[in-house]
Amino acid sequence: MDLALQGSLFDSLVPGDEPSLRPLDGVRRTELAHGAWIDVLPGWLSGADVLFERLAERVPWRAERRVMYDQTVDVPRLLCFYGEHDRLPDPVLEAARSALTAQYEDELGEQFRTAGLCYYRDGRDSVAWHGDRIGRGRREDTMVAILSVGASRALLLRPRFGGGATLRYQLGHGDLLVMGGSCQRTWEHAVPKTGKPAGPRISIQFRPRGVR
Template sequence: MLQGSLFDQAEETALGALAGVRRTVLGAGAWIDVLPGWLSGADALFEHLASGVPWKAERRQMYERVVDVPRLLKFYGAGEPLPHPVLGTARDALSAHYAEELGEPFTTAGLCFYRDGRDSVAWHGDRIGRGDREDTMVAIVSVGAPRDLLLRPLGGGAPTVRRPLGHGDLIVMGGSCQRTWEHAIPKSARATGPRISIQFRPHGVR
């Protein structure tokens, strides 16, 4: 069950100004922008998405066996209607704000539903498609209970960057981040509420 944020009691969802984003340079051409609480009314949006999105449980080959993917997923391709109007507004706002650096719009939206602390995603970069060879951006809006997003240089060996994300927070991973760094949502042994992340990407980046 989601425990709502004491700082976000708005019933209607709305976006703040992107002028407040703060950039952290990671190295090797990678950076992240973070804006806490960009989306107000995030708890209401979480409830809408949790109950209204046609979530899919996937299975993947892991060595000699097939295992359940430890989260629920839904992908919206370019031109597909999104499950809430504010997501289209967010995608357009991000495309406009990063137009000069990115040079193209965000076009797709991938949703991940982390139901509790047992759901997770292992270390990876979004390197399917152009992200494997080109600088790009992935923008993530989080609703629901905060979960730690970890970042480390590709292959590890350096201190890990940790950002707790939830309740309308925004993070944008840019530059070479998908090629030279990895990110993960680790499992949590603590009592952890559910979280949904919405990932906006340009065409050809997964």
């Protein structure tokens, strides 16, 4: 069931204002097992619904097909990737990448460079359990920062090798979640399908060079 985005009553902009970022000093960290951690800041971006509409319209979204279990299947979401030399599709995303670098560069040891965008059109779109282990994320501690706009969807995390509880975060309307430490190697994350009515959501994943 396709649903239009239901805007947040707490995130409306005054006419003429632009989407903007709140300070990152309110971010809260949760230490996980195996040297992993999660930082969360609800509502980091104000005007998130405006940004959602812009990205939905302006980004050159593409559908992909991938081989799974000897079959070629549709990837259940739309995608777009911006490399480190590409201009991002909205100035506030450039500002977000710079702000994340300023906040985390000392700890990360490098800058956030790229941005991958995923468009979850409704509850049938999803991403299976995985870690961002293509490239350096397979063997090195790194960070992935996720900014969510649009409707709220669940992001789940679980220890990669079992033995721990599954964590659940509801992300949307400008929320920020940063996965750091060993998280990409020792934990997995997913956005599951849902049979409940779900509006569209776009996630923007900021990563360092060589991590996918």
